[in-house]
Amino acid sequence: MxxxxxxxxxxxxxxxxxxxxxxxxxxxxxxxxxxxxxxxxxxxxxxxxxxxxxxxxxxxxxxxxxxxxxxxxxxxxxxxxxxxxxxxxxxxxxxxxxxxxxxxxxxxxWIESAPTEDGPEDAAESDGSGLLALVEGEEAGEGWKPVALADVGEGRTALLVHADDPRLRRLAVLDAVINNGDRKGGHLLPAPDGRLYGIDHGVTFHREDKLRTLLWGWAGEPLTGEAREALASLAARLADGEPLATRLAELITPVELAAVRARVAHLLRTGVHPQPSGQWPAIPWPPV
Incomplete structure (x- = not known):
């Protein structure tokens, strides 16, 4: 056989x-x-x-x-x-x-993760994926987006940055929609074929704002045209009676489904990436 x-x-x-x-x-x-x-x-x-x-x-x-x-x-x-x-x-x-x-x-x-490019030249530490790094100083550098200053011990700080990568930007929009409460670096899997996958989405879809992520680099910036089109298409599929809405109603509560619709509508109305609410820790810990 x-x-x-x-x-x-x-x-x-x-x-x-x-x-x-x-x-x-x-x-x-x-x-x-x-x-x-x-x-x-x-x-x-x-x-x-x-x-x-x-x-x-x-x-x-x-x-x-x-x-x-x-x-x-x-x-x-x-x-x-x-x-x-x-x-x-x-x-x-x-x-x-x-x-x-x-x-x-x-x-x-199962996705077999493939290390990609190194981090910035002045990186104090990189996760090996080419997507996240800690850099000396307070400037992210070309091709990188700043997130926050991190305590690296012995009274020293470093700037946490992520790549200004369209794949990450799409993931940041998805996380805003599903209200991801735990987007860590270890949940980012660059595949050998060049695609990027996000995993570990158990703490999502809460009715309250729980967005906690390392991908804050675009906070407050306008959404891309691609993102607005994707959100508009999603909004239509979330309408009552649509197959997606019917299936989601079997997986999450009615209040949580209503919250998904509200988040999509808010993103379309404001046209910008969300910013930390201040009501919930903005960055997961540990970040990896």
Whole structure:
């Protein structure tokens, strides 16, 4: 019998084919990411002649969060994927909700991250992705956006910066829509094919402003034309009776769905990237 065909990254294989594989395939647990705060299992999923690597996060392995009492985190991960797809940017790997070896959970296509370019020349520290860095002084430098001064010990500070990258800018808009409460550097995965993916979207869709991210470099700046078009398209798909709205209503609460619509409407009305509200820590810690 020939070996199953291992599917490549989502950018190469049709999204529908990957979703079917993730939803219907046989999951085999091969390891666990122990650094994660919740249970994160690395699996292979096999369906017919296809096989792929994936991540399985069972609901039973989620730690209760005092500020996210409405529903489980796995459903929010799926909702984030659906919104990303509706915006046309493909920023979240294909993600489904299904039963698995340890009960219902989120299953997501595994993305093999590929280090890209180094950080700025004067970087005191870089995350190796070419997207985030700490630099000496108070100037971000060409091609970089400043975020905040960070304490690096021994009474020293460095400027936290991120790349002025259109892929990151799209992700910043998506995070504003889904109200991402935990956009860390380790949640940014540059793929070998040049695409950028964001992962770990469990703490999203809260009814209150919980946006906490490293991607504040565009705060207060006008949205791009591309972003406004994506938001307008998303607004139409969030209308009552639309398939996206119907599916989201199964994953998040009615109040949270109303909050998504309100955030999209606000972004379209103001035409600018949001700024920190001051009511919630603006930057996750640790940042990686």
């Amino acid at each position: 020939p070996a199953p065909e291992r599917l490549p990254a989502p950018g190469v294989t049709a999204t529908g084919e990957l979703e079917e594989l993730l939803a219907k395939g046989e999951l085999t647990v091969v390891g666990r990411i122990r650094e994660a705060s919740n249970a994160v299992l690395v699996c292979t999923v096999t369906y017919g002649d296809a096989i792929a690597d994936c991540v399985y996060k069972p609901v039973k392995g989620e730690r209760p969060l005092w500020d996210f009492p409405d529903g489980n985190l796995a459903q929010r991960e799926v909702a984030a994927y659906l919104v990303s797809e509706a915006m046309g940017w493909g920023l979240v790997p294909p993600t489904v909700l299904r039963d698995g070896p340890y009960g219902e959970g989120m299953v997501q296509q």
